[in-house]
Amino acid sequence: MLISGWGRYPKISSNIQEHWSINQVQSYIKQSDEIIPFGLLRSYGDSALNSTMLSALSLNKILDFSFEHKTITCESGISFKELINFLTKFGLNVPVTPGTKFVTVGGAIASDIHGKNHHIHGTFGSFVESLRLMIADGSIINCSKTENTDLFYATIGGMGLTGLIIDATFKLVELKSAIIEQTSIQAKDLKHLLELFEQNKESTYTVSWLDTNITSRKFGRGVLFVGKETDEKRELVLNDPKINLPCNFPSNTLNKSTITLLNNLYYFFNKSGVKQVSFDKFFYPLDVINNWNRGYGRSGFIQYQFVIPKENSYKVLSKVLNIIADYRQSSFLTVLKLMGKANDYLLSFPLEGFTLAMDIPVSSKSLDLANKLDEVIIEYGGRLYLTKDARMTKEVFIKSYSNIEKFIEIKAKFDPNNKFQSLQSKRLGIRL
Amino acid sequence: MTPKRCLIIGATSDIAKELIYIFAKNGFILDLVARRLDELDRISKDLKIRFGIDVFNFHLNIEDYQSIDAFIKTYNYIPNVVIFAIGYLGIQKKAEQNWEEAKKIIDINYTNQIPLLNHFANIMEQTKRGTIIGISSIAGERGRKANYFYGSAKAALTQHLSGLRQRLHSAGVNVITVKPGFIRTKMTKNLSVPTIMEGTPQKVALSIYNGYKKNKSNVIAPPIYKFVNLIIKLLPEKIFQKIKF
Numbered sequence: 001m002l003i004s005g006w007g008r009y010p011k012i013s014s015n016i017q018e019h020w021s022i023n024q025v026q027s028y029i030k031q032s033d034e035i036i037p038f039g040l041l042r043s044y045g046d047s048a049l050n051s052t053m054l055s056a057l058s059l060n061k062i063l064d065f066s067f068e069h070k071t072i073t074c075e076s077g078i079s080f081k082e083l084i085n086f087l088t089k090f091g092l093n094v095p096v097t098p099g100t101k102f103v104t105v106g107g108a109i110a111s112d113i114h115g116k117n118h119h120i121h122g123t124f125g126s127f128v129e130s131l132r133l134m135i136a137d138g139s140i141i142n143c144s145k146t147e148n149t150d151l152f153y154a155t156i157g158g159m160g161l162t163g164l165i166i167d168a169t170f171k172l173v174e175l176k177s178a179i180i181e182q183t184s185i186q187a188k189d190l191k192h193l194l195e196l197f198e199q200n201k202e203s204t205y206t207v208s209w210l211d212t213n214i215t216s217r218k219f220g221r222g223v224l225f226v227g228k229e230t231d232e233k234r235e236l237v238l239n240d241p242k243i244n245l246p247c248n249f250p251s252n253t254l255n256k257s258t259i260t261l262l263n264n265l266y267y268f269f270n271k272s273g274v275k276q277v278s279f280d281k282f283f284y285p286l287d288v289i290n291n292w293n294r295g296y297g298r299s300g301f302i303q304y305q306f307v308i309p310k311e312n313s314y315k316v317l318s319k320v321l322n323i324i325a326d327y328r329q330s331s332f333l334t335v336l337k338l339m340g341k342a343n344d345y346l347l348s349f350p351l352e353g354f355t356l357a358m359d360i361p362v363s364s365k366s367l368d369l370a371n372k373l374d375e376v377i378i379e380y381g382g383r384l385y386l387t388k389d390a391r392m393t394k395e396v397f398i399k400s401y402s403n404i405e406k407f408i409e410i411k412a413k414f415d416p417n418n419k420f421q422s423l424q425s426k427r428l429g430i431r432l
Numbered sequence: 433m434t435p436k437r438c439l440i441i442g443a444t445s446d447i448a449k450e451l452i453y454i455f456a457k458n459g460f461i462l463d464l465v466a467r468r469l470d471e472l473d474r475i476s477k478d479l480k481i482r483f484g485i486d487v488f489n490f491h492l493n494i495e496d497y498q499s500i501d502a503f504i505k506t507y508n509y510i511p512n513v514v515i516f517a518i519g520y521l522g523i524q525k526k527a528e529q530n531w532e533e534a535k536k537i538i539d540i541n542y543t544n545q546i547p548l549l550n551h552f553a554n555i556m557e558q559t560k561r562g563t564i565i566g567i568s569s570i571a572g573e574r575g576r577k578a579n580y581f582y583g584s585a586k587a588a589l590t591q592h593l594s595g596l597r598q599r600l601h602s603a604g605v606n607v608i609t610v611k612p613g614f615i616r617t618k619m620t621k622n623l624s625v626p627t628i629m630e631g632t633p634q635k636v637a638l639s640i641y642n643g644y645k646k647n648k649s650n651v652i653a654p655p656i657y658k659f660v661n662l663i664i665k666l667l668p669e670k671i672f673q674k675i676k677f
Contacts, residue, residue: 021444021471061478075474086482 003053006293007044008300009362009390012423018055022166028054029164029419030138036422037164039077039104043111044303045390046423047159056106056164062086063167070172071129076106076165081238088236093175096124099335101238101284106165111387112157112348116205116227116283119340123350124170125156126343131168136419140166154410157348159386161420161430162411176229178236180205180282183226183274186267190220190317194354197338200226205282209270210336211263212358214325220317222336223270227282236279241290251297254361259330266332286333296361302390304331304370305357307339308382313354316380320356320373327369331358346403346410349385357388367391389424397428408432435485439463439511441492441518441548444471447567447612448517450637455513456483458641463511465490465503494518494544495536504551513644514552515565516545520582527581534581541585546592553596556605563644564600565608566593570657572611574664574672597649608643609650612636613657629656 004011017035019025029035037056038048059075060082066072067090074083080094081101087093096108096115103113112125121127130144133155141163143152155162185200187193193208200206205227210220286292293301308316317336324330335357342351360366374396377384383400384392398404411420412432421431438455440448443464456462456479464472469491476487490507493499522537549564556562571579572586590609597607615631631654643651652658667675 020446020449021468022474023468023471061474062481063474063477065481 003041003049004300005044005046005048005390006042007302007362007388007390008293008296008298009302010046010049010423011300012046012049012051014049015052016055017052018058020058022059025054025059025164026134026138029134029136032419033417034419034421036420036425037076037106037110037160039107040079040102042098042100042103042107043387045388046427047111047386047389047425048107049423050421054164056104059106059166061167064169067092070174071169072172073167073169074105075167076104076109078105079103080105080108084236085238087172088175088178091175092172094124095121095127095171095173097283099284100287101280102287105168106160109156109165109168110158110160112343112345112350113387114339114350116207116337118350119201119206119338120204121173122340122343123157123345123348125345125348127171128156129169129171131155132166133163134166135163136415136417141414150410151414153344154346154407157345158407158411159347159422159425159430161422161425162414163420175236177232178234178279179230179232179276180227180279181230181274182277182282183228184270184272185224185226186270186272187222187224189218190222190321191314193220193222193224193336194314194317196224197354200224201338203228206338208336209266210334210356211267212321212324212329212331212334213260213263214321220321221267223267230276232276238280238284239288242288244290245292245294248294248298249296251299251361254296254332256328256330259332262332263330296359299362301359301361302366302370303357303359303388304373305355305385305388306373306377306382307349307351307355307385308353308377308380309351310338310353312380312382316376316382317354317356319376323372323376324369327365327372329360329366329369331360334358346407347386347401349383349387351383353382355385357385386424392428394427394429404430435459435461436512437461437463437509438513438515439465439507439509439552440515441465442494442516442567443475444468445517445519446633447615447636447640448515449475450633451515451517451640452479454637454641456485456487459483459485460513461486461488463488463490463507463509465492467491467493494540497544497547500544500547504547510555510559511552511562513563513565514556515567515640516548517567518545519567519569521579522582524577524579524581537581538585541582542588542592545589549592549596553600553605557600557603560603561605563606563608564593564596565610565640565644567610567612567640568593570611570613570652570661573661606647606649608640608648610636610640610643611650611652611657611661613652613654613660629660630654 003014035054036050037054056077059077062074064073098113108124112123203226208224210222339350378399418431438460444466472489479487492503520540527534568590569586571583572590593609636653639653
């Protein structure tokens with residue numbers, strides 16, 4: 001079966017394993033030579049791909065829930081959509097959510113995901129109190145900040161390379177309202193946009209769209225979206241996708257000209273102002289379209305997401321915009337966000353500074369562009385998000401993830417035969 | 433009103449797992465019976481948290497008479513619904529050579545279910561209420577070379593349920609025979625079948641629940657198998673012998 005991540009690049013033929021009980025999963029892990037666990041395949045690149053892949057989706061049980069302590073213990077294959085639908089009945093919510101509700105708890109931990117509140121609340125992993133991990137020999141290990149600490153710090157953000165997360169216990173937050181007051185502020189250029197982030201950093205949710213098309217008159221214009229929970233009591237409703245892209249668009253549908261047009265339209269239609277939007281629309285705008293990734297055509301796209309320390313932000317972002325222009329490339333769904341402090345999980349992505357994510361259709365030219373951008377990012381102390389990556393080199397990775405040696409050491413201790421590996425971990429040399 | 437009680441024997445089978453959630457949603461107290469108590473533990477915790485219902489777990493190894501006996505002795509309730517969701521496809525080729533495998537197929541799919549069927553038929557006949565749901569198979573309609581050990585055991589179960597239905601009719605107890613067609617489950621994951629003929633455990637479970645609500649005698653799911661079933665039954669033997677499915 002041909003399978004790929006959300007970016008539909010790369011595609012590989014894979015043996016997909018589905019097992020229906022912990023016991024079966026255990027005997028499968030024991031007998032296999034090489035596997036990577038996966039969930040809803042929303043990571044973009046090749047981090048959840050391998051020749052044999054183990055689905056965690058049947059691990060979808062809620063094992064414990066305390067309204068009083070605001071904690072839940074659930075298995076790793078449960079989706080955020082299912083979880084939020086459950087929690088909302090109690091006026092609670094997951095503490096951190098990515099841009100789609102179609103991710104699993106296991107994926108959220110393995111990617112140590114961040115959301116629009118990262119600058120205030122940190123990553124999903126910072127809310128995890130403990131987890132149970134099935135390691136290469138089939139045994140199940142309890143990990144937390146007090147028990148098997150090394151494995152805990154390696155597994156959160158560890159891209160599934162330490163073992164299969166069976167279940168996890170994490171803190172929940174109160175859901176104040178299902179209605180978000182969204183303030184949009186247009187920024188005339190990059191400098192203005194970065195300032196707006198600083199001015200609004202007390203707000204819980206901030207994110208911005210950035211126009212990657214530059215001209216002499218506009219350089220890094222964008223729109224900052226600030227979200228605030230309201231007091232309005234209304235039921236939280238998560239919708240299923242309303243539109244389905246039934247087939248691939250021709251690969252050049254989203255080209256430089258159409259993206260420029262879309263960017264202009266986007267800026268035009270997102271005037272400064274305040275409005276009330278639903279929780280679903282504010283956090284998951286793209287979930288409305290099922291299979292939106294098909295819009296980039298058969299050859300797929302890469303999502304290039306990096307973060308750079310704050311002090312270098314303006315300089316690096318300017319360079320990045322200029323390089324994109326030099327390559328005559330463009331990105332439509334470009335997201336810029338101010339992140340908070342880094343945490344201690346070994347392979348966690350965020351660090352204090354700005355993160356930029358852009359979608360670029362795959363071509364030899366765009367892969368070239370990405371390599372060029374890598375040079376700038378690592379020169380200024382930045383790094384790429386493993387969950388999005390499909391192409392960076394081992395050299396770039398090692399230079400930017402300073403805890404990698406420690407991670408490999410811990411992995412080798414619990415997975416001596418390197419059973420848990422992905423296409424990405426092979427490319428990046430994450431093994432002893 | 434006290435909530436109704438549903439007993440599911442073979443609760444970790446794929447159809448049963450779906451059925452459990454439908455009955456849970458409808459407020460039933462659930463008694464789950466299976467060999468693997470650790471699996472039942474996961475499922476019952478989830479059910480209690482999500483639906484706020486009472487769930488009880490019971491151990492039963494259907495291959496072992498002592499275990500069956502022990503279960504009947506410890507289970508002191510009179511449920512409103514009993515579901516037999518026990519099945520073992522086995523390996524046909526192995527069963528042709530090996531009596532142990534053949535016996536295992538026959539025992540799990542038919543013989544060892546009888547003491548349980550007897551027990552619940554007798555108490556329901558006395559209390560004059562309840563529903564017995566037996567999951568048999570479309571494979572029990574006509575023996576085929578691909579799976580006639582399994583098919584013949586299921587045929588016996590189908591006939592047993594038919595007789596039981598007639599017997600319990602006057603007591604007001606309904607017996608439902610479920611004949612699933614091909615369903616993508618752990619039991620059949622290695623077989624290749626055209627997608628149009630494939631059912632999902634979810635859909636079959638929903639058909640079963642609807643059949644229960646409507647007091648049906650037979651439930652065939654997915655619906656395409658009503659048609660397939662008719663053809664299989666009507667095909668003259670001379671032609672049937674030459675078919676390769």
